[in-house]
Amino acid sequence: MLLKKTPDALAGEVTDKKFYLNRRKFMLAAAGVGAAALTGDKLYRLLSPSELVRAGTKLDTAKKADFAGGEKETPYKDVTSYNNFYEFGTDKYSPSGEAPKYLHPRPWTVAVEGLVKKPKTYDIDSLLKLFPLEERIYRHRCVEGWSMVIPWLGFPLGSFIQQLQPASQAKFVEFTTLYDPKQMPGQTSSVLDWPYVEGLRLDEALNPLVLLAVGLYGEALPNQNGAPIRLVVPWKYGFKSIKSVVKIKFVESQPATTWNKAGPNEYGFYSNVNPEVDHPRWSQARERRIGELLKRKTLMFNGYGDQVASLYSGMDLRKNF
């Protein structure tokens, strides 16, 4: 019942066409000139690994899967120009202007720490070689009441965790964003407690839907979308999907997460998308899909109940919002 299909999009065809044109344009730009277009980015990879995977670089994918029930993808332009990324300003239009100027997604390392058999610091490019990249189209629902459909590129966090072999005491995974006010000028303001921290219960983190994303629309992540690597947890509000991750730590107790600290009664640790549990200040029953005029009904667990509802069986989701 909770998983009933959403009605078809009511928006006109105009956006559709524009989206395809846009996409083609970006693909062409990404393909670059001459030989690069022919040989793909494998050659790039061999020649200059550190230059690889900057925004716009085309990425190879092994598998493609639509997890959004055939819903229309949100135009690239909107996905990359309407971002909550407080490290680059508190309005949603700043990050696309600021992040490309300041953030350097290479060189980049991701440290794996805590209750794990194999703690290690990974260079981003070697991390990218560990798993084949998959394209997954997910719905993305912001706590503010808007949503998108985004074709992400990445690999399942679960595969990575299994390889790392967390200790039996590990119950939670804590993720941390880069802290460097020179690269993230918004961190000079005290609007949030820096660095940004997010967390999942270990069984949530192991759910096959959770992605470590490194790209979208077939290309490396633009900086404003969380380059070079970010979390994507499609059944939770967007702020759980932490961007520009530098640390993954396995811990025993529930991590103190940034928005939860900022507003404990407004942003819960779980923050599962739930149309029945309102934000204290606004309803979560409906959402505005970017590009559509009418609001649509918000789905329980953002429509991923089949895959994730069992994680919360027996839990009071009103209390554990």
Next chain:
Amino acid sequence: MVRKLKPLVFLACLLPLGNLAWKGLRDELGANPIEVITHSTGLWTLIFLLLTLTVTPARKLLGLPELIRFRRMLGLFAFFYVCLHFVTYIWLDKFFDLHDMAKDVVKRPFITVGFTGFVLLIPLAVTSTRKMIQRLGGKRWQWLHRLIYLSAIAGVVHFYWLVKRDETLPLTYGGILVVLLGYRVIARLPSLVSRPQPNGPPLASPVSGVGRDSS
């Protein structure tokens, strides 16, 4: 002078709307145009309320009593923008679902207070004509129009309660409002103590001002 300036000020007051329309037609309102329109019309409502409240202190402090002639226009523009703001909400957010709107107004404090601020402005707009001033009588009219203080406070609170985290802007407008209302309190203090003017408070004299204005 005022006569010449008025059409210019009128046109200037339309610029925020013109800007929205221009950008809207050129598809430059970003990924979420409805949000931009909602925020922009709300923001300009607040700015026009504050401008309206600036007229009286500016007249006194700058010694420019003729500024009164702009006050009604500024106030009506505040009402104009709040109407646009409300229409955006009821149409593009609620799709004219009045029941849903009523639920919102009751349940969500930031909407309750914003809606209150809007409703308070309606009698002010309705009684803004010279005829209405005459019918009500200056003193009663003046009392009625003090509702703008409450409306502006409601506007600032509405804004403050709706932002997620960064309160810089609502606090800025709140600060300006405190100054503007504070001026009125301070300006009244001596008259409360010594009552030097039996003809009424030394503040705005809307009757003569507005009357002259529309003649």
